[in-house]
Amino acid sequence: MAKLPYAFYQDFNVNSLAKQLLGRQLFTRIDGVVTGGIIVETEAYAGVEDKASHAYGGRLTDRTKTMYLAGGVSYVYLCYGIHHLFNVVTGPLNTPHAVLIRGLEPTVGLEYMLQRRAMSTLKPNLTAGPGALSKALGIDRALNGQDLLGEEIWIEEGLSFIDEQIAAVPRVGVAYAAEHALLPWRYYIKGNRFVSKPNR
DNA sequence: GAGTAGATCGGCT
């Protein structure tokens, strides 16, 4: 299937993009091995004005500078010293919006994903949750700032869903963001097994 | 099944 074009990512409306990314397919090719699946859960982080965003208030550091790139690249960072979290940078240049990919329904390279996660059978927790999915796809900081139309990591067209199949609820793990913690900027496919923990 | 501690490190104050 066709990779999503740059124009797709450069929309100003990060919430609209977070929703539209559901059903698209995310793949990585690490050392020649292709793994990936269908995106079933996302969260929008609205750049400068969102307290939950790393770029809140225009913060610009070595870590966050990736978010200021033009939409269509990856933003990968280390969380809790252990987990790599994968985001899609969106918006035009210098608009640090990002969409966190939180859940993936695995379709390609299952055996390799199981191996990376040290699992023997397919269970939802293989790729449910941002830390888990990154590990399954072999995503680490080496992929930070990578072009999403490239050969190492990319996003393709996929399924499309109607609004009735999509849930919009508050984001996870951002209680510190005060009033912004309650915004329903987490999107997922209702009933999908690869949506992360706080379901429903 | 629910609740919680521990892992582990880079970024920021």
Place this chain on the structure above:
DNA sequence: GCCGATCTACTCG
């Protein structure tokens, strides 16, 4: 020096 856009294992019931 503190703490996080998390996950797992282990406890208790």
